[in-house]
Amino acid sequence: MAATPAWPPRSTPRLFVDEELAAGARRVDGPAAHYLGSVMRMKPGDPVKLFDDRTGEWLAVATAVGRRDLMLDVQERLAEREAVPDLWLCAAPLKKNRVDWMAEKACELGVDRYVPVVTRRTVVDKPNTERLRTQMIEAAEQCGRTALPQVAEPVKLMALLRDWPADRALFFADEAGGEPAVAAMRERPGAGAILIGPEGGFDDDERAAIRACPAAVGVTLGPRILRADTAAAAAVALWMAAAGDW
Secondary structure (H helix, E strand, C coil), X not given: CCCCCCCCCCCCCEEECCCCCCCEEEEEEHHXXXXXHHHCCCCCXXXXXXXXXXXXXXXXXXXXXXXXXXXXXXXXXXXXCCCCCCEEEEECCCCHHHHHHHHHHHHHHCCCEEEEEECCCCCCCCCCHHHHHHHHHHHHHHHCCCCCCEECCCEEHHHHHHCCCCCCEEEEECCCCCEEHHHHHHHCCCCEEEEECCXXXXXXXXXXXXXXXXXXXXXXCXXXXXXXXXHHHHHHHHHHHHCXXX
């Protein structure tokens, strides 16, 4: 006897919808409709998974496919919105391709909030936050996340430090050396944040200001020199492992 095919199939496309989802009919138009209809070539009866960053992931089935829109029947909730570890990534914006990669990996690794931090050596002081959010949405669609990181507006380093919450540990990758990252993170469980500087690093005054922040903990990421985007991904992975999320 042939096995019953899995439903929905593992190849079912996933799509972010920026509205609260519920069972019932839903019209999709714009880029999402083009993707499902022209790229994925959906036909009536084909399934799609939807998530909204609010209620979780839902199964929908196409009921009508047009040139510019399509109708879906949202049938059932497949999963609740995932629990997100309380980690912020505070990082100096990098050049376009590098910051896109960093935003993508931050989403994949489970970061709750991304904060672009403008320092004296920052190459890009006005990052496109809408573009970063788009990168994170695409990453979430591909990797199965049901929650999206928040993307904050850019903030200058000194303002970030001035308003820093006392109950959130601030682990910063210090080129001058610091505690081994994994040990430091395990010793300080709970809400955390990772601060990554620009390609040229923090200058001496900035490093002194960071160290003067009561919540700041200088950490080292190992014996090798890492690019800023690599350091961000490595530090997030270490924090997640220390928190038991990996």
